[in-house]
Amino acid sequence: MSVATLRKDASPAPVVSLRGVSVRFVTERGAVTALHDIDLDVEDGGFLTLLGPSGCGKSTLLRVVSDLLPPSAGAVRVLGVPPAVARGRRDIGFVFQDSTLLPWRSALQNVELPLAVGGGGARPGRRTPRELLALVGLGGWENALPHELSGGMRQRVAIARALVNDPKLLLMDEPFGALDEITRDRLNEELLRIWEETGATILFVTHSIYEAAFLGQKVLLLAARPGRVREIVDVPLPNPRHIALRETPAFVDLVAHLRRVLEAC
Amino acid sequence: MSAQTIDALPAVPGLAESREDQRRFAQRRRALAWRRRLLPIAAVVLLLALWEGGVAFFHIKPFIAPAPSAVAMLLVKKIGLLLQNLAPTAIEAVSGFILGNLAAIVIATVFVYQRTLEEAFFPIAVMVHTIPVMAYAPILVLLLGNGVEAKIAIAAMICFFPTLVNMTRGLRSVRPQQMELMRILSASPREVFFELRLKNALPYLFSALKIAAATSVIGAIVGEWIGATTGIGALIIQATYNFDSPLLYATIVVGSAFSALFFGLISWAERYFLKWNVGEAG
Numbered sequence: 001m002s003v004a005t006l007r008k009d010a011s012p013a014p015v016v017s018l019r020g021v022s023v024r025f026v027t028e029r030g031a032v033t034a035l036h037d038i039d040l041d042v043e044d045g046g047f048l049t050l051l052g053p054s055g056c057g058k059s060t061l062l063r064v065v066s067d068l069l070p071p072s073a074g075a076v077r078v079l080g081v082p083p084a085v086a087r088g089r090r091d092i093g094f095v096f097q098d099s100t101l102l103p104w105r106s107a108l109q110n111v112e113l114p115l116a117v118g119g120g121g122a123r124p125g126r127r128t129p130r131e132l133l134a135l136v137g138l139g140g141w142e143n144a145l146p147h148e149l150s151g152g153m154r155q156r157v158a159i160a161r162a163l164v165n166d167p168k169l170l171l172m173d174e175p176f177g178a179l180d181e182i183t184r185d186r187l188n189e190e191l192l193r194i195w196e197e198t199g200a201t202i203l204f205v206t207h208s209i210y211e212a213a214f215l216g217q218k219v220l221l222l223a224a225r226p227g228r229v230r231e232i233v234d235v236p237l238p239n240p241r242h243i244a245l246r247e248t249p250a251f252v253d254l255v256a257h258l259r260r261v262l263e264a265c
Numbered sequence: 266m267s268a269q270t271i272d273a274l275p276a277v278p279g280l281a282e283s284r285e286d287q288r289r290f291a292q293r294r295r296a297l298a299w300r301r302r303l304l305p306i307a308a309v310v311l312l313l314a315l316w317e318g319g320v321a322f323f324h325i326k327p328f329i330a331p332a333p334s335a336v337a338m339l340l341v342k343k344i345g346l347l348l349q350n351l352a353p354t355a356i357e358a359v360s361g362f363i364l365g366n367l368a369a370i371v372i373a374t375v376f377v378y379q380r381t382l383e384e385a386f387f388p389i390a391v392m393v394h395t396i397p398v399m400a401y402a403p404i405l406v407l408l409l410g411n412g413v414e415a416k417i418a419i420a421a422m423i424c425f426f427p428t429l430v431n432m433t434r435g436l437r438s439v440r441p442q443q444m445e446l447m448r449i450l451s452a453s454p455r456e457v458f459f460e461l462r463l464k465n466a467l468p469y470l471f472s473a474l475k476i477a478a479a480t481s482v483i484g485a486i487v488g489e490w491i492g493a494t495t496g497i498g499a500l501i502i503q504a505t506y507n508f509d510s511p512l513l514y515a516t517i518v519v520g521s522a523f524s525a526l527f528f529g530l531i532s533w534a535e536r537y538f539l540k541w542n543v544g545e546a547g
Contacts, residue, residue, distance in 0.1 A: 068445050087451060094449045100442045104464045104541040117460055118451035145541045 013080050014041040015169055015201040016065055021074035023060050023227075033226035034060040038074070040220070040229065042203065044168075047195055049216035050205045051258065057227025058205040062171045065203065066092050079168060086169070090120060093162030093200070095172040099154035101146040101161075107133060107153075108142035111160045120165065132160040135194065152183035159191070163198060172204045176211070185243050188214055192241055209262070213237075213254050214246060221261050231261055328508040339511040340518060347500070347519045354497040355523055357413060357485035361420020362477055362527075369425045370470070373432035377462070383433070394426040398487050406491045416488030416496075423484035424477035431473035435466025468542050471535040478527040486520060497523075 023035040034057040042048050050058045063069035064076055067083035078086035086092055101110045111129035114120050122128065127135065133142060136156040146154055155175055162170055176184045188211060195202055206212050212219045213235060221230040237250060245251055313333045319325070320332040327335060340347070376383035393401075402419050409415040439461055447457050489498025497520040504513035 063445075066449060068448060087449060090451070092449065094446070096442050096446070098442055100440070100446050102443070102461070102464070104467075104539075113460070114450050117447065117456040118453070120450070147541065 013044075014077075015044050015046070015079055016040065016042040016203065017075075017077040018061075018064075019075045021064060021071045021076060023057065023064060023069065024072045035064070035071075036226035036228045038227075038229055042201060045199055045201055047192075047202045047204065047215060047217045048220055049212040049218075050203065050220045050222060051207070051209065051212040051262070052222030052227070052230070053224045053262065054207065055227075056222040056224035058207075058222055059173050060227065061222075062094075062173050062203060062205055065169075066094055066171050090114070090118075090165040091168045093165065093167035093170045095155075095158050095162045095170070095175040097174040097177050099146070099151075099158040101154055101157055103146050106143050106145055107138060107149065107157045110146070110157050111164055113161060114164045123166075126166050127163070129160070129164055132163050133157070135163070135197070136160045137190065150183075152179050152187060155179065155187065156190075159194065163194070163200075166198070167200060170198075170200045170202045172202065174205050174207065177207070184211070189241075189243055191215065192239075196240065209255050209258050210246060213251060213258060214241060214243075219258060221258065230264075233258065233261070328510045331511040331514055335511045336514040336518065340515045343512065343515065347515060350495055350497055350500045350516070351519055351523060353413070353493075353495050354482070354485045354489065354520070357416040357488065357496070358420050358481040358523075358527070360417045361422075361484055362424055362481040364417065365421030365424030365481070366428045366474060366477055368421065369428035369473075370432050373429055373436060373466075374458075376429075376433050377436040390426060390429060393422075398423055398484060402487050402491050406488070411492045415491070416485050416493070419488040420481040420484035423480045427476045427480075428470065428473040431469040432466055435469030436462045438469075439465050468539055471531070471539060474531050475528060475535070478531045479524045482520065482524045482527065 018038050018040040021035060021038040021040075022033065025032045025034055038061065050061060052058055060069065064071050065078060065083060067087045076083050079091055081089075083092070101107075102113065105113065108129055111132055115122055115129070130142065133139060136159050138153060138156050138160070141149070141153065144153075146157070149157065158175070162172075176187050179187065191202075191204075192215065204212075204215055206215075216235050219233045219235060221233065222228065223230040233254075235254065237245060237254070317333050320330060372386075376387070398419065401422065402415075405418045405422070406415045409418055443461055443465075444457070447461055452460065485496070486498035486501070489496040490502055493499040497516055500516045501513060501520075504510070504516060
């Protein structure tokens with residue numbers, strides 16, 4: 001927590017800033033506007049969940065922020081620099097919907113991958129891959145191969161891998177979408193703990209209203225066709241959060257509100 | 266290993282039963298494994314017995330079809346001659362295997378990075394592949410002479426195509442998210458190749474290598490038919506023209522045994538190097 005506070009003092013500028021960002025794809029059936037004129041600021045240490053119907057450009061937004069996709073118009077800044085520069089500095093971690101582990105690497109070797117490519121390398125003062133595996137609850141599984149791990153465990157490895165460069169910005173694209181509900185609840189709680197421990201800013205895409213409300217400090221609701229910002233909802237829930245929070249009236253009210261906005265999308 | 270784990274468990278009610286269950290389970294698995302091994306052996310023994318009985322019963326002349334016992338006796342008696350002829354064939358097959366597959370791997374890599382070259386040359390590779398080995402073998406002997414080079418070239422040619430096709434597919438079938446991951450990590454093209462594409466292609470490569478292990482021996486033997494004084498292929502031709510059927514059969518047995526051994530070696534290497542792939546293959 002103290003790390004997050006320190007950072008807040010050091011850089012008051014938003015970690016992610018989008019101005020008039022649009023993305024158009026040209027397909028066989030003509031041009032599709034995936035994102036239209038998005039303005040967005042994400043403050044340092046924030047946890048923003050992106051919620052919206054399928055096809056609203058949630059994933060596209062993450063891809064623009066992470067330099068996987070160039071915007072057709074508008075300006076993107078990550079930590080005050082273009083996304084490509086931030087990516088090169090290894091300030092961006094990405095967790096995909098599918099764990100995207102390399103099947104020939106053990107759990108530990110997968111976490112080490114970012115240190116092995118792109119001119120990376122271990123730096124003093126950072127959590128080692130072994131420590132990160134312990135942080136995500138996989139101490140003792142270092143030598144297991146991906147096919148020996150369950151879906152939830154693979155996703156934990158993917159999170160540890162995304163954290164190995166100690167990124168200031170963590171982008172998560174429906175990382176728990178394919179998991180069963182019990183595993184998903186547990187990982188939601190653990191992700192909040194990891195967020196507090198690392199002080200990273202997190203952008204988290206989901207299509208689950210509950211997940212968006214439980215995880216986010218703010219929820220960004222996107223409307224579809226074309227993808228545009230519908231509303232940004234502040235989450236008035238106390239921290240730290242535990243799964244039991246989801247039974248409180250405040251949480252139920254919030255979910256009802258989010259659902260109403262989504263239905264109007 | 267499993268016995269130790271069981272002993273290490275604390276004493277809980279019902280454990281004795283579960284231990285008994287586990288023992289029975291292990292026993293059943295062992296029985297099934299033996300069944301899998303013994304059934305094919307029993308089938309082979311049965312067929313050999315039928316063959317032996319048939320030859321004796323119908324008084325079939327040895328040069329038309331020798332009895333298995335006659336082949337076995339000759340195999341023991343002339344094992345020196347047979348192995349002496351296996352040596353050149355084995356060298357040709359293995360050299361052709363290495364050359365053909367190396368060439369295929371290199372060209373597949375070029376194809377993956379230079380699509381234009383693939384579009385230009387892949388149809389030619391397909392056309393060459395449709396020519397039967399018996400048709401291009403004499404051409405290669407004319408080009409390279411009657412020595413060992415022509416046989417190696419024929420073995421290499423026969424290995425080349427399956428590996429080219431599989432390797433190209435393996436290098437290319439990298440999942441889009443894996444490519445995105447490498448981009449997020451700012452991996453260089455070289456790192457993408459060695460860390461991702463090459464390892465991703467290994468299961469495809471080994472499928473092709475297993476085919477190539479058997480076909481490279483065929484290539485070497487066919488090469489020897491065109492003109493050679495030693496080798497399994499030469500021995501097959503000699504035995505055929507001399508109506509020495511037991512020698513012909515024994516030669517075939519030796520050639521097949523070598524093919525099977527080569528295939529087994531590649532399969533073993535596959536299991537050893539691709540331990541990570543068992544989950545996906547099984």
